[in-house]
Amino acid sequence: MEDKKKNSLWEKIAREENVPLETLQERIKKWTVVIPFNKKRKISHPCAIGEGMRVKVNVNLGSSWEADGIKEELQKLSVAIKYGADTVMDLSTGRRLKEIRKAILENSPVPVGTVPIYEVAVKVLQEKGNLSALTPRDILNTIEEQAKEGVDFFTIHCGLNKKTLEVFSRQKRLMDIVSRGGAILLNWMLTKNKENPMYEYFDEILNIAKDYNITLSLGDSLRPGSVLDATDPAQIEELIILGELTQRAHQKGVAVIIEGPGHMTLDQIEANVLAEKKLCQGAPFYVLGPLVTDIALGYDHIAGAIGAAYAAYYGADFLCYVTPAEHLGLPTVEDVKEGTIAFKIAAHAGDLARGKEKAYLRDKQISQARKKRKWDEQFKLSFDPEKARAYYFRNKPKAEDVCSMCSKLCSIKLVDKCLEFLIK
Numbered sequence: 410m411e412d413k414k415k416n417s418l419w420e421k422i423a424r425e426e427n428v429p430l431e432t433l434q435e436r437i438k439k440w441t442v443v444i445p446f447n448k449k450r451k452i453s454h455p456c457a458i459g460e461g462m463r464v465k466v467n468v469n470l471g472s473s474w475e476a477d478g479i480k481e482e483l484q485k486l487s488v489a490i491k492y493g494a495d496t497v498m499d500l501s502t503g504r505r506l507k508e509i510r511k512a513i514l515e516n517s518p519v520p521v522g523t524v525p526i527y528e529v530a531v532k533v534l535q536e537k538g539n540l541s542a543l544t545p546r547d548i549l550n551t552i553e554e555q556a557k558e559g560v561d562f563f564t565i566h567c568g569l570n571k572k573t574l575e576v577f578s579r580q581k582r583l584m585d586i587v588s589r590g591g592a593i594l595l596n597w598m599l600t601k602n603k604e605n606p607m608y609e610y611f612d613e614i615l616n617i618a619k620d621y622n623i624t625l626s627l628g629d630s631l632r633p634g635s636v637l638d639a640t641d642p643a644q645i646e647e648l649i650i651l652g653e654l655t656q657r658a659h660q661k662g663v664a665v666i667i668e669g670p671g672h673m674t675l676d677q678i679e680a681n682v683l684a685e686k687k688l689c690q691g692a693p694f695y696v697l698g699p700l701v702t703d704i705a706l707g708y709d710h711i712a713g714a715i716g717a718a719y720a721a722y723y724g725a726d727f728l729c730y731v732t733p734a735e736h737l738g739l740p741t742v743e744d745v746k747e748g749t750i751a752f753k754i755a756a757h758a759g760d761l762a763r764g765k766e767k768a769y770l771r772d773k774q775i776s777q778a779r780k781k782r783k784w785d786e787q788f789k790l791s792f793d794p795e796k797a798r799a800y801y802f803r804n805k806p807k808a809e810d811v812c813s814m815c816s817k818l819c820s821i822k823l824v825d826k827c828l829e830f831l832i833k
């Protein structure tokens with residue numbers, strides 16, 4: 410990115426994040442803050458992810474073999490943006506994958522990420538009917554093609570190699586491997602008896618990322634898919650490999666973020682964040698959830714948001730949302746809304762606990778409005794004003810200054826009157 414453009418971007422972000430420009434520059438230089446931004450793209454709402462920044466939320470979009478509508482994916486994009494997604498990822502695996510990616514790239518005001526191995530897998534299945542027919546060249550070509558189209562960040566499943574596989578094979582996991590990219594590469598490694606191409610050709614991938622100013626999100630193929638598998642030697646071994654690859658990326662001038670679990674109990678979250686920061690030189694941590702229990706089917710956005718709030722508090726920088734449809738099916742537009750809001754709440758809770766001034770101000774303002782029963786102001790400051798308004802008007806009492814919860818026994822109103830009397 411040319412210097413003039415870069416400087417004005419950094420100034421804008423420093424203002425939005427309420428941090429001195431020098432602090433932002435210093436953190437970008439030491440790779441603890443990244444700004445995903447392909448040099449081919451125009452992004453009206455770029456964002457910084459990492460040390461001292463507001464916690465960011467990613468929303469996954471994308472089709473599957475079962476549902477392949479461009480219109481619906483664009484509706485999901487617009488809902489995600491409306492409710493505050495900081496980035497989106499197109500995880501399409503259907504027949505119209507290319508068209509959907511193009512539409513998302515054209516319409517997204519925020520950075521767009523993809524998982525290139527998905528396109529490679531779809532293509533090879535369509536053309537050769539066999540996943541193991543993919544070649545390292547297919548992977549590099551797809552990455553290059555998506556880079557040219559303007560994708561801002563890529564998930565690269567480079568931490569699964571022969572060494573991590575050996576550790577994994579000694580585990581007795583309940584859920585083995587749940588990462589889609591991880592499963593595709595595991596299949597290839599075992600059928601070909603070869604090293605993972607994303608690990609073996611990591612330098613070539615770095616060259617492409619460097620050419621287009623793309624951020625690499627180092628994927629965790631061995632992330633636990635059950636709370637009972639969390640923080641096992643396979644997961645940690647992969648994190649060690651990701652730490653080594655982080656160093657190589659930084660030496661080449663490529664920004665990375667590190668992907669993390671997955672599923673884990675609340676008590677393990679702090680240690681996982683600490684381990685990532687230590688092993689990966691403070692690179693931003695991008696967590697999927699984590700889901701703090703495996704039994705919340707239909708409510709996994711809540712199980713995930715609980716874990717995400719804890720992770721954010723302990724230092725995770727980037728939260729990948731989970732929808733109520735997780736583990737059950739492709740999310741609908743409504744599921745995307747529910748998931749986005751749940752994770753915006755988690756990110757905000759993390760910001761509050763980390764002492765972010767802007768987050769405090771919003772809570773202060775809503776409390777002031779609540780004290781005065783100023784309903785419109787409260788709606789405006791909430792995550793979902795339409796829902797808040799609908800609840801209020803569902804059973805609105807005659808008096809304007811109370812709601813139907815306590816009505817004539819409104820404690821705020823009663824205490825106001827008492828205090829007026831005391832002051833007189």
Ligand code: SF4
Pocket residue numbers: 782810811812813814815816818819820821822
């Ligand atoms: S009626 Fe109850 S819930 Fe409603 S504003 Fe008053 S104290 Fe709050």
